[in-house]
Amino acid sequence: MYDLHIHTRYSDGDNMWMLKNAAEELPFDTIGFVDHAIVTDDDLRTQQKYNLAHVFDKTYEYRRKAIEFHQQDTDVKMLDGIEMDFQIGDESQIAPFFAEAEFEYTIGSVHTVHGTTIPYVDAFEHASEEQITEAVEEYYVQLEALIRSELFDIAAHVDLIEITPHTYGRTSQEHAERIADAFEESRTVPEINVKPILESSGIKYHPDDPLRSELLERNIPFTLGSDAHSVEQFRARAPKLEEVRRELDAEIVDPEQIAGTSST
Ligand SMILES: [Zn+2]
Numbered sequence: 001m002y003d004l005h006i007h008t009r010y011s012d013g014d015n016m017w018m019l020k021n022a023a024e025e026l027p028f029d030t031i032g033f034v035d036h037a038i039v040t041d042d043d044l045r046t047q048q049k050y051n052l053a054h055v056f057d058k059t060y061e062y063r064r065k066a067i068e069f070h071q072q073d074t075d076v077k078m079l080d081g082i083e084m085d086f087q088i089g090d091e092s093q094i095a096p097f098f099a100e101a102e103f104e105y106t107i108g109s110v111h112t113v114h115g116t117t118i119p120y121v122d123a124f125e126h127a128s129e130e131q132i133t134e135a136v137e138e139y140y141v142q143l144e145a146l147i148r149s150e151l152f153d154i155a156a157h158v159d160l161i162e163i164t165p166h167t168y169g170r171t172s173q174e175h176a177e178r179i180a181d182a183f184e185e186s187r188t189v190p191e192i193n194v195k196p197i198l199e200s201s202g203i204k205y206h207p208d209d210p211l212r213s214e215l216l217e218r219n220i221p222f223t224l225g226s227d228a229h230s231v232e233q234f235r236a237r238a239p240k241l242e243e244v245r246r247e248l249d250a251e252i253v254d255p256e257q258i259a260g261t262s263s264t
């Protein structure tokens with residue numbers, strides 16, 4: 001088993017040593033640490049960058065030393081990754097940074113659209129119908145650009161817009177086809193993300209339909225990630241990762257393949 005989407009204290013996650021111990025017990029063969037970085041230069045994201053400690057572009061060398069240290073006394077392979085926020089226009093900053101930092105793999109995420117940070121239950125609570133439509137459109141424009149940028153090994157939680165109650169159900173077949181087209185033409189692989197946000201929807205993991213079935217139909221492979229921000233979440237979501245492997249009729253990419261294909 002593997003999990004390529006785990007956050008440590010180098011952003012908003014948990015103690016790396018405890019995560020490693022939990023991985024040994026569960027057991028996992030490979031775990032990938034990805035901490036958050038934001039390079040987008042606007043007011044909202046600058047505020048988030050410092051407020052949420054999404055400054056891994058400044059601290060990655062320290063975590064790398066910690067991985068090297070912990071790797072000496074475990075058989076669990078620990079990978080050195082990053083979850084980078086993406087907005088159109090960030091490419092010229094992200095590319096040279098990735099080339100210099102040489103992570104084993106990179107994850108790209110669209111977390112913010114239309115001046116709103118998506119993964120909060122109340123994110124679009126006060127938005128009008130028109131604003132919601134625009135936000136969903138913008139989300140998929142940004143996601144398509146992320147995939148086509150060829151900057152990332154993995155695209156995280158690809159139908160993130162589905163996890164808030166106010167934007168749930170807004171992904172259209174046309175969105176799904178556009179995103180599947182982009183994945184077909186890109187080296188970037190979508191992720192199955194088992195983070196439960198909108199429990200009431202009954203969705204076990206993302207992407208949900210229509211995007212999931214469109215990607216499956218075209219035989220697009222996936223990676224697996226829990227998006228755990230704590231040891232408790234990491235433990236609790238491990239059975240869901242196994243369930244996905246059992247139930248989903250899809251190619252699941254090996255971590256060695258992801259960690260070995262980075263173009264930077
Ligand atoms: Zn994310």
Ligand SMILES: [Zn+2]
Pocket residue numbers: 005007083227
């Ligand atoms: Zn994450």
